[in-house]
Amino acid sequence: MLGPRFFIFISEVLRQVWILAFHYRLSQEDKETLEKYFPYYSNLKPAHQKEFRHKLQLILTQKRFFARGGLDxxxxxxxxxxxxxxxxxxxxxxxxxLKHFNKILIYPNTYFSNISKTYHRGEVNPRHGIIVLSWECFVRGLALDHDGVNLGIHEIAHALKLENQIQYNGESNFFNPKLWQKYSELAAQEKELLKQGEDDFFRERGAVDLHEFFAVALENFFERPDEFKSRKPELYQVLVMLLQQDPLTLRAV
Incomplete structure (x- = not known):
């Protein structure tokens, strides 16, 4: 009887064939968009920019984007x-x-959810492999890139955490378990400080639960790394090791 590993292997082979056949190529205009509107990329060293563009092409080959809510x-x-x-x-x-999340839905602005009966800026649906974003809120997060509020990073952080837990797609368990345990201990402490009003570095959303705290922590990790490292050095260093990158050392200057 064929086991799940066989089907994961076949799925990966088919994925690689798809990538080779329909490989997305960044245009000059795409590269200019990165330079102009994406600070993380424009601040990278040239060698890292090349790596970034290569991975971006592969990501765009694999993801499908859908306009929703009146977006043309x-x-x-x-x-x-x-x-x-x-x-x-x-x-x-x-x-x-983030292979599991291969569909991205884009609304022009906040959208009403018939499930929660509230307006949303973004969400992640692991059951259907969907990431949902409000374009207006996404752009605002990019434009204000030092306030620790970034919808794109927030929702992708949720997807990253879930991807690590999804066992059947061949892309799980990439977080080092010991590092994740250490992070979880520190995160629980920080969440409690935030909940009790004893610390103001992270925004209040991080006090909701540990899932939200992870997303808020990553917003600050990427947008305010200098202050994060200064205010929360132990947590910052654990995230550096967990995510296998340090925004401060990746900078060109």
Whole structure:
């Protein structure tokens, strides 16, 4: 009887064939979009920029984008900037692509959920492999890149944490268990400080639960690394090791 490993292997072979046949190529306009609107990329050393572009092409080959809520179409700029956010969060892992989350839905602004009966800026649906984003909120997060609030990073962080736990797609368990345990201990302490109003570095959303804290922590890790390292050195260093990248040392200057 064929086991799950066989089907994972076949799925990976088919994925590689698809990538070879339909490989996305960044245009000059795409590269200019990165330079102009994506600070993480524009601040990288040249060698790392090349790695970034290579991974971005692979990400864009594998993801499907859908316009929702009255959005006319998904532009190349939307694909590049959202794909770049996936690359940013996963940059330390050469072979992590968030394969499970292959569909990205884009709304023009906040959207109403018939399930929660509230308006959303973004969400992640692991059951259907979907990431949902409000384009207006996504762009605001990019424009204000030092406030520790970034919708794209927030939702991709949720997807990253879930991807690590999904066992059947051949891309799980990439987080070092000991590092994750250490991170979890520190995160629980920080969440409690935040909940009790004893610390103001992270925004209040991080006090909801440990899932939200991880997403908020990554927003600050990428947008405010200097202050993060200064204010929370132990937590910052654990995230550096967990994510296998340090935004401070990746900078060109």
């Amino acid at each position: 179409r998904v532009s190349a700029e939307m694909k590049v900037l959202i794909g770049a956010t996936i690359v940013q969060v996963t940059f330390g892992y050469r072979n992590v692509w």
